[in-house]
Amino acid sequence: MNTLSLYELNSLVRLTIEQTLNREYWVEAELAEARESRGHCYMELVQKEEGSNTPIARASAKCWRSSWMMIQPHFERVTGQRLHAGMKVRLKVYAQFHEAYGFSWIVTDIDPTFTLGDLARRRQEIIRQLKQEGVFDLQRELQLPLFCLRIAVISSEGAAGYGDFCKQLNESKFAFAAQLFPAVMQGEQTEASIIEALNQIYKSLECRVKSGEFATASESGEWRVESGEFATASESGEWRVKSGEFATAPESGEWRVESGEFATASEGAGQGDAVANSTLYTLHSTLNFDCVVIIRGGGATADMSGFDTLALAENVAQFPLPIITGIGHDRDECVLDMVSHLRVKTPTAAADILINHAQQVLDRIEDNEQRIVLASQNQLSTLNAQLSMLSQRIPPLFSLVRTREEARTQQLLQRMEKACDSRLIRSEAKLSTLSSLLSTLNAQFIVSHRHRLELLSQRLLALDPQRILDRGYSLTLHQGKAVRNASALQAGDELQTRLAEGTVTSVVTYVAMP
Amino acid sequence: MKYEEALQQLETITRRMEAGEYSIDELTEQLKNAQKLIKLCRDKLTKTDEEIKKILAKNE
Numbered sequence: 001m002n003t004l005s006l007y008e009l010n011s012l013v014r015l016t017i018e019q020t021l022n023r024e025y026w027v028e029a030e031l032a033e034a035r036e037s038r039g040h041c042y043m044e045l046v047q048k049e050e051g052s053n054t055p056i057a058r059a060s061a062k063c064w065r066s067s068w069m070m071i072q073p074h075f076e077r078v079t080g081q082r083l084h085a086g087m088k089v090r091l092k093v094y095a096q097f098h099e100a101y102g103f104s105w106i107v108t109d110i111d112p113t114f115t116l117g118d119l120a121r122r123r124q125e126i127i128r129q130l131k132q133e134g135v136f137d138l139q140r141e142l143q144l145p146l147f148c149l150r151i152a153v154i155s156s157e158g159a160a161g162y163g164d165f166c167k168q169l170n171e172s173k174f175a176f177a178a179q180l181f182p183a184v185m186q187g188e189q190t191e192a193s194i195i196e197a198l199n200q201i202y203k204s205l206e207c208r209v210k211s212g213e214f215a216t217a218s219e220s221g222e223w224r225v226e227s228g229e230f231a232t233a234s235e236s237g238e239w240r241v242k243s244g245e246f247a248t249a250p251e252s253g254e255w256r257v258e259s260g261e262f263a264t265a266s267e268g269a270g271q272g273d274a275v276a277n278s279t280l281y282t283l284h285s286t287l288n289f290d291c292v293v294i295i296r297g298g299g300a301t302a303d304m305s306g307f308d309t310l311a312l313a314e315n316v317a318q319f320p321l322p323i324i325t326g327i328g329h330d331r332d333e334c335v336l337d338m339v340s341h342l343r344v345k346t347p348t349a350a351a352d353i354l355i356n357h358a359q360q361v362l363d364r365i366e367d368n369e370q371r372i373v374l375a376s377q378n379q380l381s382t383l384n385a386q387l388s389m390l391s392q393r394i395p396p397l398f399s400l401v402r403t404r405e406e407a408r409t410q411q412l413l414q415r416m417e418k419a420c421d422s423r424l425i426r427s428e429a430k431l432s433t434l435s436s437l438l439s440t441l442n443a444q445f446i447v448s449h450r451h452r453l454e455l456l457s458q459r460l461l462a463l464d465p466q467r468i469l470d471r472g473y474s475l476t477l478h479q480g481k482a483v484r485n486a487s488a489l490q491a492g493d494e495l496q497t498r499l500a501e502g503t504v505t506s507v508v509t510y511v512a513m514p
Numbered sequence: 515m516k517y518e519e520a521l522q523q524l525e526t527i528t529r530r531m532e533a534g535e536y537s538i539d540e541l542t543e544q545l546k547n548a549q550k551l552i553k554l555c556r557d558k559l560t561k562t563d564e565e566i567k568k569i570l571a572k573n574e
Contacts, residue, residue: 405517406559408521409524409552412528412552413552415532419528423534427538
């Protein structure tokens with residue numbers, strides 16, 4: 001047997017291939033690698049064993065610049081993706097064997113609809129899994145807060161879309177506060193980068209007062225935790241202010257524990273002096289966000305592969321704040337859009353949504369304000385009318401009362417006068433009766449006494465001894481007493497004899513007894 | 515003294531007068547007393563009337 005040179009042998013292979021594989025084939029394969037160099041596209045094709053990662057076939061493929069220039073724009077427009085590792089593709093190839101460079105499939109066409117179908121299948125798989133986990137609809141169950149002004153933005157720094165978004169917000173009449181959480185928005189790092197940004201936002205959400213009162217003096221911009229717990233989910237553990245005050249200077253965004261106790265979950269309780277040693281705790285200048293907006297700058301190529309992953313979808317779906325996506329693409333929605341609270345096409349549309357929402361809330365407030373004012377005015381004027389009607393009725397009512405009361409006192413007075421009069425009349429009548437009675441009685445009394453006196457005087461007149469003496473009788477007295485019996489006298493007694501005129505004194509010489 | 519109190523006293527005096535419960539000596543004194551009470555009641559009514567008018571005028 002002849003010994004061939006390698007060139008001769010390889011020529012033999014080339015001839016054989018050129019003769020037997022002389023046409024074009026459609027092949028399905030997975031891309032293990034895809035890269036561009038000097039306008040050509042170099043790929044590594046692989047077929048893996050069903051259900052495992054073990055390759056059962058492998059080959060290199062090339063797409064020359066002349067073909068690639070035609071294929072690439074069409075493919076990317078239809079699929080919204082660049083060729084990248086892990087992508088399933090359907091390629092039109094013919095075989096080429098070069099003595100110096102070996103075997104390679106030369107790609108003359110790529111079927112984007114196959115890739116699209118595959119992507120859709122994968123998306124369906126992700127959706128199925130999200131639904132199984134029960135997180136698919138979580139975002140749509142959230143509501144944009146009424147005052148949705150503090151916005152966490154996930155976008156690439158300096159992207160035109162982010163600029164447009166901010167400009168739109170700033171030009172509105174509302175006091176939006178957008179804070180950027182930078183992330184890579186295309187390429188392989190998209191997924192991890194956005195998840196990291198979400199985690200950053202989540203951490204800042206955790207820096208909040210979990211319970212208790214929170215008050216601010218608006219002029220000074222000083223925030224005060226008056227009582228309650230303050231916790232952060234920082235890696236060092238949970239910080240807890242048991243009591244005391246927090247203050248922050250709004251410029252620096254630094255939180256200061258001014259007094260009070262604090263405790264960490266890891267180190268146990270510490271006293272106020274421990275706070276004094278490390279006075280500043282930089283938490284976050286913004287305590288909270290109202291919503292998250294994920295936007296992608298305009299002009300970027302339509303590489304959507306980073307937005308169709310399970311991990312990102314899970315993170316977005318379970319995020320506690322409503323997430324608005326504006327990642328701008330023409331084709332069917334991606335998984336990120338499907339799980340987000342709200343999706344719009346462009347960053348400016350996202351800004352419009354927020355502005356409209358704020359406007360609606362403002363309209364609602366103003367509408368209610370107007371209704372309150374109207375209702376109050378109506379009620380006030382009704383009440384005023386009622387009041388003036390009432391007040392008009394008061395004076396006549398009172399004059400009735402007054403008349404009645406005056407009549408009452410008048411009546412009492414009359415009754416009193418009458419009572420007094422009748423009392424006086426009665427008394428006078430009684431008096432006059434008495435006086436007439438008295439005069440009658442007096443007259444009778446006097447007459448009878450006069451009569452009696454007359455009788456008495458007559459009787460007295462009759463009894464006057466002078467008259468007997470005048471008739472010739474005399475009166476004998478012994479020691480001043482009238483002598484009636486001779487036996488009372490003795491001889492020698494001196495007697496006085498009263499005559500009608502004059503008195504005689506004599507001595508008894510003899511007493512003759514009867 | 516409140517208007518009602520004064521009125522009550524007036525009524526009491528009247529009733530007792532009508533029942534002839536006062537002596538003649540007391541009568542004059544009670545009548546004077548009643549006159550005072552009546553004046554008090556009338557004054558109160560007049561004053562109230564004026565005040566009501568004044569208050570209502572202020573509100574308009």
